[in-house]
Amino acid sequence: MSAIALAVKRVAVVGNPNAGKTTLFNSLTGSSQKVGNYPGVTVEQVVARKTLGAFQIDFVDVPGLYSLTPVSEDERVALNEIEGKLDGRVPDLLVCVVDASNLERNLFLFTQIAELGIPTLLVLTMVDRLRESGKSLDLAKFRDMVGCESVVVVAHKDLGLPELQDAIVRNLESGRVPSIELGVSPVVEGHSLALRERLARLGFDYEASTVRNLVQNPSEEFRQITQDFPELAEDYDRAVQAAKDFGRTEVDIPTRYAWTSLVERTVISSTGDQQRKLSPADKIDRFLTHRFFGLVFFVAVMYLTFQSIYTFAGPLMDLIESGFSKVQNWVSPMLEGNPVMQSLVVDGVIAGIGGILVFLPQIVILFFFISVLEGTGYLARAAFLMDRLLGWCGLNGRAFIPLLSSFACAIPGIMAARVMPDPKSRLATILVAPLMSCSARLPVYLLLIGAFIQPTYGAFWSGFALFAMHLLGLVVAIPIVFILNRRMLKGSRLPFMLELPPYQWPRWKDVALAMYLRGKVFVTTAGTTILVMSVIIWAAGYFPQMGAADRERTTAALKQAQPGIEDKEVENRLAQKQLEQSVLGRFGKAVEPVFAPAGFDWRISTAILSAFPARETVVPSLGIIFSLGGDEEEKLADTLKQAKWPDGRPLFTLTTSISLMVFFALCAQCLSTLATVKRETNSTKWAVFMFVYMTVLAYVCAVLVYQGGRLLGAA
Template identity: 40%
Template sequence: MSEESSVQPRRYAVVGNPNCGKTTLFNALTGLRQKVGNYPGVTVEKKSGYFIGQHGEKIELLDLPGSYSLSAHAPDERVTRNVLLGLRSDTARPDRVLCVVDASHLERNLYFITQVLELGLPSIIALNMVDLAEAGGVFIDAKKLSEKLGVPVIPCQAQHRETLLPLKLALSRAEMERSNWALAFPSALMRAVDTLAALSAKNELLSLAIQSDENSKQRDPLIRVKSMLLLTAPDVEIELLAAELHMSSALGVAVAQRVMLDRELPTWREELIGVRYEQINKTCQTSQGRSTITNDETTHRLDEILTHPFWGWVGFLGIMSLMFVSIFVVAAYPMEWIEKGFDLLGDGIKGILPAGDLRDLLSDGVVAGIGGVITFLPQILVLFFFIGLLEDTGYMARAAFLMDRVMSKVGLHGKSFIPLLSSYACAIPGIMATRTIENAKDRLVTILVAPLMSCSARLPVYALMIAALFPAGAVSVWTKGAIMMGLYLFGTVAALAFAWLFKKTILRGETPIFLMELPPYRCPAIKHIFLQMFQRASMFLKRAGTVILGISILLWFLASFPKVKTESFSGEPDKAEQLDQSYAGHLGHFLEPVIAPLGFDWKMGIGLVAAQAAREVFISTLAIIYHVEGDEKEVKENSSFLRLTLLKEKRSNGLPVYTPLTCLSLLVFFVLSMQCISTLAVVRRETNSLRWPIFQFCYMTGAAYLASLLVYQGGMLLGFH
């Protein structure tokens, strides 16, 4: 291992089409030696890792997002292109490229890979899934393919680690050839590229003045590729692309060349892509027994069922319910243990430390705050396990296929469905799951409306208010269930309505093109799913955890200061009085005139302030305000004490506070309002801006206020109270 430092580390970019097994291969090569982060400015995951090569040297791999083309139409494809072209200041241009190719779909895979080969970087092709290809009757002669493409082609199966040794050896090679792959474009097109490349080379030389042989060997193909990309960019993208490629000075010439091409060779856009596919086709024919898998029987049969007009929905509902039940039921056990554990820890601290602010800060602020974060963890793990499973098996694309019609009605993509559904459990994993949506605006809209889906933290509030609304025995359990359903439905309709509104207004843009590959069904690699699940979970802890902890401490401070003078001998001030006199209490009083038109009094105001940390805190806060005696946990589990207290509560004019109308108004408020600092923290991270979480908070709270106002005042007018 001591030699490790003496050898220059090699940096490979790992590229390939989506669904080619690229990330599985990356995981198999690097194991746990991985670092996961984000590319600054975009919500694209940045994964890098390393393994130790044949001679003890460190070989670094950077897993770039899956792409179909270097022209890059989605944000993550753009990251891939810009890293490969050395345009990202935060990521150095890799020295070498590991191209991953799905052997069973060679033709389409090679479209992108040949574009990458033309960059002139030393490259290796990993011919993945050879087993699946052979099972489908496709036998690829790796040697012949390697001759044609001018780089080593190494067959492997990412799911089976023992097949990876030849690939590891190849990656450890000290010297590697550059591909001599070149396309025979029509001469008019070649001339246009030459003109543009010559101009850009001149511009670059003027500005950089570097002229070593090694540099020019690497630079020439790079400039040609950049020129080609600029020349062929769609009209709507060309200006932006020129800036991104640092070729704005060549934009005029590029446009002139395009005009000339339109005249000389009207079909040049078609030819450009056609020539590549033709040459790939020839390459494939000389090197494989059959051009592509003609029919994948298993996938076809499964899809006959899973996308069937009737059985498709049965399967869909079955899979979704299984996911849901697991999130609510399976995750409930560890959540309970975690909660109990943190309660014990808090009690333990109370037992050890002397009474005082430090003790309260630790037990009520720090421990409760960390506990609040970690309690989410089981749900997040279970959800990510399912998402990983759905992605790996290929069902995720089918879910989007089934739901696209519905989602397109509000201007979204089928892929927004799973994140929204996940948000019923908790908006945080739901928002993190939006990463599968390529279109940046669609992703943002999905993030903005996700918290409107009623999450599990609203459940206790709903339950308490419904119980207060209808005393035991007044209506049947079914009615209560129907009201609960109604609340969930209300949230869902609101989410879709706001999505539609945002797509029509602030996030307007051309409807994204929906072109989605339906990958063949595959057996999932459980190891890979677990790895991904834990990476995402640890990212959540790191990102949301720190903010949530900070806010919990702040809220603890607001509720505990200024201290009331205690008159009792026990030294423990009365909890309700403490809360009343605290900053949070003042805030509640301060808010009263604002929330009075909704039917809320200042005590509910305090509850609403406290609920900003997390919705379920509303209940424990009410319990403290209304002097509900007894174990806090008992209150949580059995809300009847609290419910009875609430019903007895009177306003100054002697009328009850918790009338059915007030309860309904409060319920509507909770459905719509944004009361979750953790979610805001995650949105801040995912959108890389403060603007969107602030906007989200404002629009949701505003909508909640208006809706509650409408319910309460409307109800009063109609004679309810």
């Protein structure tokens, strides 16, 4: 016994989407879940280790499946998990979750699972819903028909959980492979009938069951008899072959449904008071999927969601930012003796960690809304409403949450793409999500519009410009999705299928768990990449450091040129000089010819380069480069207006500022987004692809704007 108890058992939880699998898994395992990724694909692997009885058990949450005949790559992974082909560990027990209120279809998957030869325990969920619709289930009959232990669990009320845990332990000790009696395949049946008719014509009267038996269990004795009648022999061989093929390949779909339908008819009975004309869900749906009110309600819900993200996340983000700047101020003096270390820790590491954590409020709040919308059943309705709108360009109705969220921030948006079960649509959605204009682009728009559009063209055109910048990403995303779907994303696509579940209150435990797990995954996986890259960019701006002699020479020169110069001004000039001669600044100068067709000089180029980790840093970077210091945003607009090319032309014109805004609108200047894409697609390839396509797109569009503007004479 003790030897068995030491080995870790593996229990895989399988079932249809919407069968209550996640809620059951959460009830069984709670926060001990570890969220990882299957190698090579976007599917998430959720595993939790728990002790039950004498066993240590690894529970695996297998992604929801309608069938074990995989269509997509992701489904193949789920199947490999069940069959133990991923790491050679076949599950010791399968827990198959079956929605009792939708027995006929849910049991289809079970008929396939029963053939795997793995001990299986069946869990019936939604029995409460079945009862509400005026029906009851005969559990004893059900157990007989499915041929394995079956437990009733109402997970959202925690009913039946102890029984389930006992049953898991019992089945790990001695489990049963389910044995079900599927009917005879229509093909085999057809051949048997033909054979029986042939026999009858020859004058032999056989019972149908006898013929079927002879076909399924070929008899040498009978074959001898057929040898005298060549046509009979031919028919017999053909029928036997069909039965053999049937045994070798899988059972056909109608045969399985014939069985599930039989089970449903046998074990479910109406208790009488059923058949109300409209279920409560239908009454609500009449309104919520209504042509007019449905769409109005949808817009209202989305508005509320995103308004809440802005309202609630804003103060928390400010708190995190000010908290980290306090930490910086507190740590900085401690490292006074070692300037390299001081800058590395303060400007590299602490700023980097702050840059990661600042996204947490948005992620956690968005996942609160997503879990609530999903838990109530509204998410599916919203997808139902939106599918036509998003479907024509190759996305689907479920893409609206990721895309809309991305207007606040692409990171939670990309993470929200997991509401899409079809991997191809999900990838397409992830790849265009960062084109939506996130809130970090806003400061750039406001700075440039405030400096170059408002003074000349007034408030109306300023507002229009701001709106146009937000629309730009959306418009550009459409052809991109088209190209992605036609050219790049291969593999079979699942048909768009959606079930509208009954309305209910969300289960708050599930909501809290989703918020916790999403936050944790972001910080631990994407966070690491962000931190490393932040330190690298910091180093590029820090090294090589100006020597002390250089600094003194510059200071002396400045004081000589402007006797009354303030110390702060000197500091700003020194910071500018430092950045100018750093690796980053030199690189900016080196790429000036590349950016020149877009109207950018080396200063703008350097600011753009320095903003690749996080686009919002471009405003302080411009401040440093135009020697204002990083926190003088008000003066920055004036300084930009006065900046000149070496030949005396003004650096910023209307065209340059639009070109720069377009560049910012389309460029992949956000390390956190790229790290999140890498995490969510489980592939560096797609993160690199996104970076390249967005940067090229941004560059090309910026050049088009600038050159177009020059042609029209605006430059």
